[in-house]
Amino acid sequence: MTSFASWIVQMLAANGVDTVFGIPGVHTVELYRGLAGSSIRHVTARHEQGAGFMADGYARVSGRPGVCFVITGPGLTNIATAMGQAYGDSIPMLVISTVNQAGSMGSGAGHLHELPDQRQLMAQVSAFSHTILTPEEFPTVLARAFAIFASARPRPVHIEIPVDLLSVDASRLGPARALSVPDRPAASERALEAAADECARASRPLIIAGGGATAAADAILALAERLDAPVLMTTNARGILAQDHPLALPIWPGGDVGSSVMAAADLIIAIGTELGPTDFEDRLADQRRLTARLVRCDIDPEQTVRGRLPDLAVVADARDFAVRLAERIERRKAGDGALRTAKARAAVSNSLLLKQHACLDLLDLLRDSATHAVIVGDSTQPAYAGCVAFGASAPSQFFSSATGYGTLGYALPAAIGARLARQTDAPVFALIGDGGLQFSLPEMGTAVEAQADIVMVLWNNRGYGEIKSYMEGAAITPLGVDIHTPDFRLLAEGYGWTHMTADNPAAMAAAVTAALALRRPTVIEINEATYVAGSERIAAGDQSIACDGSHSASP
Structure with a gap:
């Protein structure tokens, strides 16, 4: 039986x-x-x-x-x-x-x-x-x-x-068997010809790529280079173009710069994105500023007409659409797209606050620590900064719960799942705040049990720092945000993790190197105040902390 x-x-x-x-x-x-x-x-x-x-x-x-x-x-x-x-x-x-x-x-x-x-x-x-x-x-x-x-x-x-x-x-x-599933939908010839006509008439095209396009990264890259079009990537799409590509725009579409980039375009090709409020705020609805023609490609027919109505709706797999559209358009001379991209990236960088720069430098350090490193973010301040201006090397190497549904406690367990899915030794980082961690703290035991050698980067501001800042900005007396903070070193040791601290960027670099060498679950705890202050000293030209940091990265 x-x-x-x-x-x-x-x-x-x-x-x-x-x-x-x-x-x-x-x-x-x-x-x-x-x-x-x-x-x-x-x-x-x-x-x-x-x-x-x-x-x-x-x-x-x-x-x-x-x-x-x-x-x-x-x-x-x-x-x-x-x-x-x-x-x-x-x-x-x-x-x-x-x-x-x-x-x-x-x-x-x-x-x-x-x-x-x-x-x-x-x-x-x-x-x-x-x-x-x-x-x-x-x-x-x-x-x-x-x-x-x-x-x-x-x-x-x-x-x-x-x-x-x-x-x-x-x-x-009978015996268990593999099931046959249908292929993803292909774009119709009518839709492709209409999209090609839109491209031919445009002089300042822009591609917006969303999380539904991550499996089509190479096809979108080819389309962007053929159109000489910047690729504005939502948070879940980061890495569709690598951060160092001259057409890569890994910036928050809902910010002033993202809005200006969209306003300057005369054609927007949106692929695999719901154009949702957590990425775009209400900028897409502002007809006074956004006059570009809009082509939307999505696998979900309803999604093509939610929010901003398109001039052309295409129901298709992202890869099929991008490959077949590129075949129908003439290659443009490169130059204008890269210039628009560079100006936008510089404008975003110049608008960032010191803490955001510190957070982005931290994300860059994690990304560059090893080939194919994955960063899994929570709803925490470094992840929010990443949504604003962090570029990943490849798709699915940076994702977080900071947009969309916006849960807390996501990063630790999601990083465990990501590590177990990997077939390589490339590291997986869980980027989480002290408040968010306490939503899913017991999963540290799961990581040890499953031999998931993730590195948790713990951003400690002793409470719900993002909400506290929001309350203060809204002239609301902070209440319920300054929570008891446990001794994370003792907790880490109790769960069988290695614990380190890093109070400045140099110490963080040393801690990451040490953690990756251990190949076991490791917490690197960052005190937000001292870490940002250390970043400020570096920005001011103080070289006193620009050492190897090994003494500050203490297990």
């Missing part, structure tokens, strides 16, 4: 799933019976929200869906926040949960972990939520999920299975 739970695990393995994140409970133990003898690695989180964030980070780096097993009721309500972040950022995530058996669902009788209708709850943070009532349903529902991940806007999918169904005999379903 093959139980339905074991057959589910076999189906996941047959479709490329190699890692599952979760926490076992009495309602999911049958799934774990199947996992025990399978090829799938299980990673035990300390909280289902952490499991979801791990799946998110895993998906962004691997390009494959992150998969979670969670229990009925509290398991789902705990993971809902992580699903909300993945939903907002279009990240493929498969959440398989249990539900009370038929006859008990929504009874109101008070069964263990009972919710009135947990599928409806999950429907708010998923592409779809489905209750399996017979084992025969599962292949079709799983195929629907993988079709969305492969061929549509890849958002979370929730599948729930009644507890009593997991142990039934599924031998009649």
Whole structure:
């Protein structure tokens, strides 16, 4: 006999799933019976929200869906926040949960972990939520999920299975098999010809690339060079053009400079971006300043007409659109695009505050510490600075929860997932604040257990510093933002991590080098006040701290 739970695990393995994140409970133990003898690695989180964030980070780096097993009721309500972040950022995530058996669902009788209708709850943070009532349903529902991940806007999918169904005999379903999924949509000839005509008429084209275009980086690069067009990258798109490319604009589109760049263009080609408020604020709606023609390419038909209505809407895979459009346009003489890019980057740099410069220098240090280094940011001040003006070397090497849904506590578990997805020794950094870390602190245990040798860069301002600054700027008496700050050295040591401190940029460079040599989970704690002051001294020409910093980087 093959139980339905074991057959589910076999189906996941047959479709490329190699890692599952979760926490076992009495309602999911049958799934774990199947996992025990399978090829799938299980990673035990300390909280289902952490499991979801791990799946998110895993998906962004691997390009494959992150998969979670969670229990009925509290398991789902705990993971809902992580699903909300993945939903907002279009990240493929498969959440398989249990539900009370038929006859008990929504009874109101008070069964263990009972919710009135947990599928409806999950429907708010998923592409779809489905209750399996017979084992025969599962292949079709799983195929629907993988079709969305492969061929549509890849958002979370929730599948729930009644507890009593997991142990039934599924031998009649036959061997587990790989599923066939459709190809991503291709641009129509009509749309491509219309887009090529728009390009031919434009003299100052601009490409805006979003997170939905990360898999098309080389095609967008080729299109940009053919058009001599700057590429304005949203936060989730950083690295589509490397930071040192003359057409790369890794700046916040919602700022004054980003708005001016868009206002100066006569054609905007937006690829794989929802043109959303957290990236663009309301700048796109200002018709008085933004007069450019707008071509929008997205895999989601509805998204092409949300927000700013386009002059041309194209429903297509980003790579297909960029490759085939480039074939239809004449190569332009290079020069103007790079000039516009350089002016914009200089204007952003000149507008930054000292703390932002310090944060960006820190991000540059992490990026340049090793080839293919990945930086996973939380909603924390260095990550906010990164959204404003940080350039990554390649796609999916800088991402954060600071835009879109905007959760706290994301970076640590997401970095664990990212590290487990990597097939190389390239480092993964978790950039997180002291307030945000306390949302997911127990996942430090998961990192040790899973042998995820991430380096956590802990930006310590002893509270919710960003919110405190906002309150002060709005003339609101700061309340609830100066929180108790624990001794992170003791906590790190208790979890089996190495702890270091770095109170200036030179010490930080030495600490990063030392941490990478250790190849074990390491915290580098930064005191914000002293670190920014150290950056100020360097900016003022004080060389007294520009040493190797080795004594300040103390394990």
